[in-house]
Amino acid sequence: MEIKIMKNILDRNQNKAEEVRNLLFSKNVMMINIISSPGAGKTTLLERTCEELVPKFRIGVIEGDITTDRDAMRLKRFNIPIVVINTEGGCHLDSHSISKALGSFDLDNLDLLFVENVGNLICPSQFDLGEAFKLAVVSTTEGDDKPGKYPMLFREAKAVLLNKTDLIPYTNFSLVNFKSDLRNINPHVPLFEVSCTGGEGLKEWYDWLGKQIDAAR
């Protein structure tokens, strides 16, 4: 019974997600659904990416959080459109809340819309938001076993960003084990090894992202 209910919820979510996807396609807006554990570095990644790509690209952000607008506050200085969705305990965003949030953006003046999903490796990967693609962010301090233990997200992601590479020397994280785990699940997904605080490796991410935007135009 619970599975059936879940299926209905997912079906309704999927229908609305297709609506969102069609709308964004017609407006030439690329929406990226960023998913990670709590504290893996999604907001810091957005800060770095805005520093590099604003105003080259017209960027907007939807901030999904259970409560508080702390992440949005960290992005305020870029003077870009930001909408906060507080899920009030909900463990993921869904396409209906995204659809509503889109009403607050001027989609004709946007190239790129980042969705920072609720910090959770599991539930967000099951809900299509109408995004162009999912970006999985994972940090070295979470351990090298995350792709194997949370395969759904790593299977769905169009790109994987491994953050906090600067902390590898202080942990038992093995890049070899991580990659082997990841490649078992998603053999060809682009992997960016970066430190969002130090900046190492981010150029490859910016370049790849720029190419995705150009290709979508």
Next chain:
Amino acid sequence: MEIKIMKNILDRNQNKAEEVRNLLFSKNVMMINIISSPGAGKTTLLERTCEELVPKFRIGVIEGDITTDRDAMRLKRFNIPIVVINTEGGCHLDSHSISKALGSFDLDNLDLLFVENVGNLICPSQFDLGEAFKLAVVSTTEGDDKPGKYPMLFREAKAVLLNKTDLIPYTNFSLVNFKSDLRNINPHVPLFEVSCTGGEGLKEWYDWLGKQIDAAR
């Protein structure tokens, strides 16, 4: 509508949780529900705790994982009873799966039963498993803003264990901010500042845990 369905699920979960709680109470078994983000260090905490407390206490473990039995494998060397619950995509354990798992333990020969919940700061905090109490584990590398951003767990927890204190020098984690955030939500909850890999601070955790077990006897 979705809220009503959710309420039914939670009601059914709560009823079974009370059954589990009564059973464990009658058997003098203290069950601890360990909840954290992916990779915060739950399994490493269990390894350290078993090294210290086996065979002084008779310990069992229920390992909740989406897939794989990797965490259970790490505990095999202690030769203690372990049951793995694979949720097959599910984002939390519930009291019905715990109730079934209990059938595999000899409860008359157990003092302490650890439940390592699925790595997720959100959903597990909403499902009572019939535990004596919830232990929140959070690591410094996740950032100092986790209590404020994920208040449910930190409100519910009877103890909070802050792991990876050895990595503080390499991050922008502020212990002052973390404590202020935590104390806003749960003013008097015991806080253990530890490094599960290095061992710092764990003695206070062992001592406190021993006292809880003695008090419950």
